Amino acid sequence: xxxxxxxxxxxxxxxxxxxxxxxxxxxxxxxxxxxxxxxxxxxxxxxxxxxxxxxxxxxxxxxxxxxxxxxxxxxxxxxxxxxxxxxxxxxxxxxxxxxxxxxxxxxxxxxxxxxxxxxxxxxxxxxxxxxxxxxxxxxxxxxxxxxxxxxxxxxxxxxxxxxxxxxxxxxxxxxxxxxxxxxxxxxxxxxxxxxxxxxxxxxxxxxxxxxxxxxxxxxx
Numbered sequence: 001x002x003x004x005x006x007x008x009x010x011x012x013x014x015x016x017x018x019x020x021x022x023x024x025x026x027x028x029x030x031x032x033x034x035x036x037x038x039x040x041x042x043x044x045x046x047x048x049x050x051x052x053x054x055x056x057x058x059x060x061x062x063x064x065x066x067x068x069x070x071x072x073x074x075x076x077x078x079x080x081x082x083x084x085x086x087x088x089x090x091x092x093x094x095x096x097x098x099x100x101x102x103x104x105x106x107x108x109x110x111x112x113x114x115x116x117x118x119x120x121x122x123x124x125x126x127x128x129x130x131x132x133x134x135x136x137x138x139x140x141x142x143x144x145x146x147x148x149x150x151x152x153x154x155x156x157x158x159x160x161x162x163x164x165x166x167x168x169x170x171x172x173x174x175x176x177x178x179x180x181x182x183x184x185x186x187x188x189x190x191x192x193x194x195x196x197x198x199x200x201x202x203x204x205x206x207x208x209x210x211x212x213x214x215x216x217x218x219x220x
Contacts, residue, residue, distance in 0.1 A: 012039040012196040015091035017082070017099035018046055022053030024097035024118060027185035028192065029060060037189055038196045043089035045082060047101055063089060069101070079107025087112035093195060093202075096150060097188065105152040114202040115150035116195075118188050120180050122162055123148060127155030132173040132180065143167050143176060145184045147191040149202060160200050163187040 016025050025044060031037035044057035044064040057064035065085050072078040086094060096103075096117040108115070121131035123146040135143045144164035151157035163183040167176065194200040 012192070013042045013090060013092045014039050014192070015043040015045065015086045015089055015094045016041065016053070017086075017094060017096045018044065018053035019048050019051055019100040020053065020098040022051065022056045022098070023181065024095075024185060024188055025053050026056055027189060028095070028097070029056075029062070031189045031193075037193050039192060042091055043086060045085055047078075047082075047099075053098070075102075076104050076106040079104045080110055083107055083110040083112065093192070094150075095188070095192065102154060103150060108150060108152055111150075116147055116160065116191070116202070117150050117155070117157070118145060118147050118184055119155050120145050120177070120184065121155075122146060122164060123155055123159055130173075132176040135167065136171060136173060136176065140167055143180060145180055145187055147188060160202075161187060161191040161194070 014028065016028070018025050022044075025041075028037065028039070029041055032039050032041060041062050044053055044062055046054045046064070046066050047069050048054070049066045049068070051066075054064050054066055067078065067082055067085065069075075069078045072081065091113050093113055094111060094115040096115060099117070103115075119127070119131070121127070121135065122142065122144045125140075126134045132143070142164045144162055146162045147160045148155065149157035149160065163186070165179055165183060171179075191200065195202065
């Protein structure tokens with residue numbers, strides 16, 4: 001007698017916030033379409049009408065929306081409208097992937113689901129901008145990227161996963177940025193997959209878990 005089939009896991013519903021070219025969005029979408037990520041992109045939201053992320057979402061027929069921050073009196077008003085837009089697509093997870101705005105505490109509280117962010121440094125080192133130049137100026141031997149939960153401290157939420165590379169003697173901020181970007185994509189995909197499969201939990205108060213990305217691009 002054959003064993004009963006395991007129940008099918010519902011794909012994780014993902015909304016993406018992005019301001020720029022959308023390379024992490026594209027990496028997520030490629031992983032989904034190649035059955036490497038049990039997820040569904042249900043919406044892309046941007047503060048830039050001409051962003052590459054919006055153009056990609058339109059080309060791929062993914063629901064998308066642009067909100068102009070200048071149309072709102074306060075940052076909190078913008079964040080509330082953004083979260084309302086995102087809630088309409090009923091996501092299980094919001095991924096901030098190159099979203100170049102600090103989300104207010106009001107916005108974080110209004111989010112319909114947990115939010116994560118990918119940041120180009122080995123947090124807690126170098127929150128904020130210019131991370132590659134700061135790592136070089138400090139003489140760091142290693143640099144990398146982190147995925148963390150979005151909380152009310154800039155790039156200070158619970159770290160979920162990290163990937164690292166060696167800093168090379170001839171690195172410039174631009175060269176280092178390109179090498180970090182190459183590990184950002186597999187790190188984000190592996191982390192979202194671990195969330196979808198229940199190997200990383202996002203519940204409030206959970207212990208910090210840091211998992212380094214190994215050579216097979218899987219979370220250890």
